[in-house]
Amino acid sequence: MRTIFASAITDTVARLCIQANSQLPPDVAAALKRANRAEPWPLARETLELLQDNLDLARIRNLPICQDTGMACVFVELGQDVHIQGDFEQAIHQGVRQGYGEGYLRKSLVADPLRRVNTGDNTPATLTLRLVPGDKLTITVAPKGFGSENMSRLAMLRPADGVEGVKQFVVETVRLAGPNPCPPIILGVGVGGSFDKVAALAKHALLRPLDRPHPDPFYAALEQELLEKINSLGIGPQGFGGKTTCLGLAIEAAPTHVAGLPVAVNVSCHVTRRATAEL
Amino acid sequence: MQYKLTTPVTREDLSPLRAGDTVLLSGVVYTARDAAHKRMMELLDAGQPLPFPVEGSAIYYVGPTPERPGQIIGSAGPTTSGRMDPYSPRLLDLGQAIMIGKGARNQAVREAVVRNGAVYLAALGGAGALMADSVRSLEVICWEDLGCEAVRKLVVKNFPLTVILDPYGGNLYESGPAAYLASL
Numbered sequence: 001m002r003t004i005f006a007s008a009i010t011d012t013v014a015r016l017c018i019q020a021n022s023q024l025p026p027d028v029a030a031a032l033k034r035a036n037r038a039e040p041w042p043l044a045r046e047t048l049e050l051l052q053d054n055l056d057l058a059r060i061r062n063l064p065i066c067q068d069t070g071m072a073c074v075f076v077e078l079g080q081d082v083h084i085q086g087d088f089e090q091a092i093h094q095g096v097r098q099g100y101g102e103g104y105l106r107k108s109l110v111a112d113p114l115r116r117v118n119t120g121d122n123t124p125a126t127l128t129l130r131l132v133p134g135d136k137l138t139i140t141v142a143p144k145g146f147g148s149e150n151m152s153r154l155a156m157l158r159p160a161d162g163v164e165g166v167k168q169f170v171v172e173t174v175r176l177a178g179p180n181p182c183p184p185i186i187l188g189v190g191v192g193g194s195f196d197k198v199a200a201l202a203k204h205a206l207l208r209p210l211d212r213p214h215p216d217p218f219y220a221a222l223e224q225e226l227l228e229k230i231n232s233l234g235i236g237p238q239g240f241g242g243k244t245t246c247l248g249l250a251i252e253a254a255p256t257h258v259a260g261l262p263v264a265v266n267v268s269c270h271v272t273r274r275a276t277a278e279l
Numbered sequence: 280m281q282y283k284l285t286t287p288v289t290r291e292d293l294s295p296l297r298a299g300d301t302v303l304l305s306g307v308v309y310t311a312r313d314a315a316h317k318r319m320m321e322l323l324d325a326g327q328p329l330p331f332p333v334e335g336s337a338i339y340y341v342g343p344t345p346e347r348p349g350q351i352i353g354s355a356g357p358t359t360s361g362r363m364d365p366y367s368p369r370l371l372d373l374g375q376a377i378m379i380g381k382g383a384r385n386q387a388v389r390e391a392v393v394r395n396g397a398v399y400l401a402a403l404g405g406a407g408a409l410m411a412d413s414v415r416s417l418e419v420i421c422w423e424d425l426g427c428e429a430v431r432k433l434v435v436k437n438f439p440l441t442v443i444l445d446p447y448g449g450n451l452y453e454s455g456p457a458a459y460l461a462s463l
Contacts, residue, residue: 041459043299047403050439054406058354064344067354067407104353106344106427116314118426147359147382147404179452180359180382182404234456238381238404240299240441241455271405 002079002135004279006086009139012277013095013125016141017072018103020275021064024055027209028186028272031247035184044242048184051237051270066271069105070143072096072125075207081135089127097121099141108146128200140207142274148181148267154199157261166191166263167226173265174230174246179239182269184247186210189226190264193254198262201252206268210248219251237270283437287335288376290396296442298449302400303437308337308379310431312358315422316366323369330421330430333370337377339402342427343411352414352433354407357381360399364388371395379440383452392444399444401451413438 024032032055036048058065074092084091100107100122109123110116153173157165170189177185190201213220227249236242247270256262284292286306296302309331311319319329340360344353360380367378368391376397381404384392392399402410413435421430443451 041462043455044459050403050409051406054403054409057412058408061350061408061412062347063350063408063411064354065408066405067342067344067356068358069344069354104345104347106342106353108342108427120426145405150359178383179401179404180361182381234460236456236459238401238441239383239452239455240401241451241457241459243459269405 001081001083003083003085004137006084006088006091008279009084009088009091009137010095010098012139012279013074013092013141014099014102016139016275016277017096017099017105017143020141020143020273021069021103021105022058024065024271025209025274027211028247029055031210032184032270035244035247039242039244041236041242043240044236044244047237047240047242048244064105066145067106068108068145068147069100070145070273071109072100072122073128073142073144073203074125075128075140075142075204077130077132077138079134079136080131082137092125092127093123096123096125137279138276139279140274140276142207145269145271148185148269151177151181151267152202152265154262154264156195157263159259159261161261163222165261167229169263170226170265171229171233173267174235175233177267178235181267182271183235183239184237184244184270186247186268186270186272187249188266188268189249189251190266191251191253191262192256193262194256195262197254198264199266201254202264202266205250205252206266206272207274208250214251219253223249223251286337286377287332288337289335293376293396293398293446296398296445297447298442298445298451298454300442302440302442304337304377304400304440305436305438306434308339308433308435308438310339310341310433312340312342312428313362314425314428315430316363318422320366320369331432334374335376336374337379338370338375339433340378340380344407346417352411352417355411355414356407357402357404357410360384367391371397384444389444389448389450393446393448396446398442398446400440401443402440410438
C-alpha cells in the first residue's frame with residue numbers, strides 16, 4: 001500500500017490544466033505540420049500556417065492557445081494499491097480551481113444547465129475514474145471546448161446497419177458540423193456498449209495519440225478509411241475549403257447487446273488538448 | 280482581394296467585399312455573446328437604448344480569457360456564431376454592419392445580410408493568441424456580471440478576417456469547398 005496525499009493530486013491537476021492549455025500534445029502539433037505539407041489548396045495552406053503562427057504566439061505571449069479553455073475533463077487511473085490521504089474528488093476540483101485561477105484561464109462553467117449562473121472557477125471537473133492494478137496514480141487533464149463538443153452526435157443503429165451504417169453516421173456528423181467545430185478536426189468514435197458507454201468510449205478515444213493506430217488491424221483499417229472519406233469532403237481548414245478537414249480519428253469498440261449497434265462521435269478541434277502525469 | 284476597413288463603416292465601404300476576400304479591420308469592435316445579445320433584445324423590447332451605437336458597428340462574438348497583469352487582453356478567438364442567429368437579424372436591421380465569429384449562419388441571418396448590405400466575417404477559430412495580437416485596448420462597458428461574456432469595447436489594428444457572407448448572397452462556406460472540389 002502506497003500513500004498519496006490529496007494535496008499532491010491538487011498540485012498536479014493545477015499544473016496539467018495550465019500545461020494543456022498552453023502547449024499542444026506533440027502528436028497533434030506534428031499532425032498539423034504534416035497536414036500543411038500535404039495540403040494542395042493555397043487558401044487552406046495559408047490558413048494552416050496561421051494556425052501554426054497562433055501556436056508560436058501563444059508561447060511567446062504567454063497566452064492560452066484558444067480562449068475556450070474548456071471544461072476540465074479529468075481522467076484518473078488509480079492503482080488499487082494506492083491509499084489516498086484526504087478527499088480525492090475535492091482534490092481534483094481544487095486542482096482545477098487553482099489551475100484555472102493561476103493560469104488566467106477562462107471560467108466557462110455554469111452551475112445549472114437551465115438557470116445558467118457561472119461557477120466562477122471552472123469547477124466542477126468532469127471526472128472519469130478507473131481502477132487499475134499497481135500502486136501508481138495517472139492523471140490526464142483534457143480541457144474540452146464546446147464549439148466542437150456541440151457538434152458531437154450519438155445514434156442507436158440497428159445491427160443490420162453494420163459497418164456501412166457506422167461509416168455513414170461518422171461522415172454525416174462531419175458534414176453536418178461543417179465549419180462550426182474549428183476544422184481541421186479530430187474525432188473520437190465509440191462503437192458498441194450501451195447508450196451511456198458508447199459516449200464514454202468516444203470521449204476516451206480522443207486521448208489516444210494520433211500517431212498510434214488501433215491495435216486491431218480491422219479497426220486500424222476502418223480508421224484510415226474514415227479519415228480518407230472525411231478528407232475528401234472538401235470542408236478544409238476553418239471550413240474555407242481544402243483537403244485538410246480531419247487530422248486524426250480514433251475508434252474504441254466494446255461488446256454490445258445482440259439487438260443493438262450504438263455509435264457515438266465526439267468531435268474535437270485542431271486544439272485538442274491533453275496533458276498527463278504519473279504520481 | 281484584401282481590403283483595409285475602419286469602423287464605423289457604411290454600406291459603400293462594404294460594397295466591394297466578396298466571399299473569400301480578406302479584411303484587415305481597424306477601429307472600435309464591440310464584443311457580445313449569447314447572454315449579452317439576449318440582454319440587448321430585452322433593452323430593445325423595453326424601448327431602451329443599446330449599450331453602444333449600433334449604426335455601422337462591428338460585433339465580435341468572443342469571450343476572452345482573463346488578461347494577465349500588463350496584458351491588454353487574454354486569448355481572444357471567435358465563438359460559434361450560430362448561437363447568435365436568433366438575435367442578429369434585428370441588430371442588422373438597426374444598422375449593425377459587421378458580424379465577426381466562426382461557423383455557419385441560418386437563412387434568416389443570410390437574408391438580413393443581403394437586405395442591409397452587411398457582411399459576416401470569420402476570425403480564425405481556435406487561434407485565440409493570434410487574434411489577441413491585433414487588440415490595442417480593451418474596456419468593459421456593460422454587464423460586468425457576465426464575466427467573460429460582458430460587453431467589451433475593443434480597439435483593434437489590422438484585425439485579420441475573412442469574408443464569409445457578402446452583401447450579394449455569397450457564402451464562402453459553400454463556395455470555398457466547392458471551388459476546392461472542382462479543382463481536383
